[in-house]
Amino acid sequence: MRIGIYADDPGQVASLCRELDAQFLWAAGPELEGTFPFPVYDDYAAAMADNPASMVIDCIGDLRDQQSMVVPADAVFYLLGAGRGFSGSGANSAFLAASAQLSASIDKILKKIDLLNIYSQKLTQVGGQLNEASAGILGDLERTGRILDSITRIAKRSKIIGLNSAIEAARVGEQGRGFAVVAEEIKTLADDSAQSILDIGKILTGIKQRSDEFALRTSSVNDFSDMQQQTTSEISAMLQALKELGQHLKQLPA
Structure with missing residues (x-):
């Protein structure tokens, strides 16, 4: 999946890199700086023009883009915590079941x-x-x-x-x-x-x-x-x- 990160805090980008085992295309945001294993842009439009992403994780909260799916970073961190914080418990089973149900529903759609x-x-x-x-x-x-x-x-x-x-x-x-x-x-x-x-x-x-x-x-x-x-x-x-x-x-x- 082609994922981009929209952020203004390099710490948030680093957290996503640690927590989410995914291949990111780039990170972009106003005055964003940092060294990462992917390109960093200070302009979101330029990043999308160079390498369009099918999904963008929004760490700032003001991104509007009809060309890709925008996912709030809070939701990603919450799901990551739900998936890891209840290992072996009934809550973890419920999380996996909900994920499976979501996947099945998406297949029907x-x-x-x-x-x-x-x-x-x-x-x-x-x-x-x-x-x-x-x-x-x-x-x-x-x-x-x-x-x-x-x-x-x-x-x-x-x-x-x-x-x-x-x-x-x-x-x-x-x-x-x-x-x-x-x-x-x-x-x-x-x-x-x-x-x-x-x-x-x-x-x-x-x-x-x-x-x-x-x-x-x-x-x-x-x-x-x-x-x-x-x-x-x-x-x-x-x-x-x-x-x-x-x-x-x-x-x-x-």
Whole structure:
């Protein structure tokens, strides 16, 4: 387990080195000095940047870090005392039993987290499929729009033909009356077609807007799924570090 120490007192660091048989990565803290078998930093962020720790023992009490599990030094010293101070007694047995129960509980939680990761991955897959479906809808809308453009051009030409026919019918007088009726009908059909095209265009615009909203929400689902996977991974890492600490404490000599 990758452990760091955050402290401002070299004596606390030395105590942890004596009491806890672990391989520390570093010690860091404001104005921290001392000679230890690992690097010493005066800046916590620099220590984490050089060698990230999965768990940090906080001897100062003001450390806030969401990237690693922060364990108060008082809790570590207390557990060390509980593990060593009651050798052969019922209290020691109770401590070991509690450690075993904690380890078992963490195993169950880790299994649940694995299930959450599986569900999150499935959710991501569904989101990808929905994105593909949304892209297909947009493609169909574009093709439909091109067809409507063609129909619009035909309607405009039909209207022009109807107007020209009406002009020719008026020019020939009584003999063109029947032709004038046909020309008026062509013009009416062209006007109706143009209005229908406008109505269809409005409907398609509404469909496109809803499709865009659908794609946006699908993207939000994917983002949420990614955040969920990241969060569960971080929780899993913290629980794993806590489990390793419990197992380490169980193995300490009495």
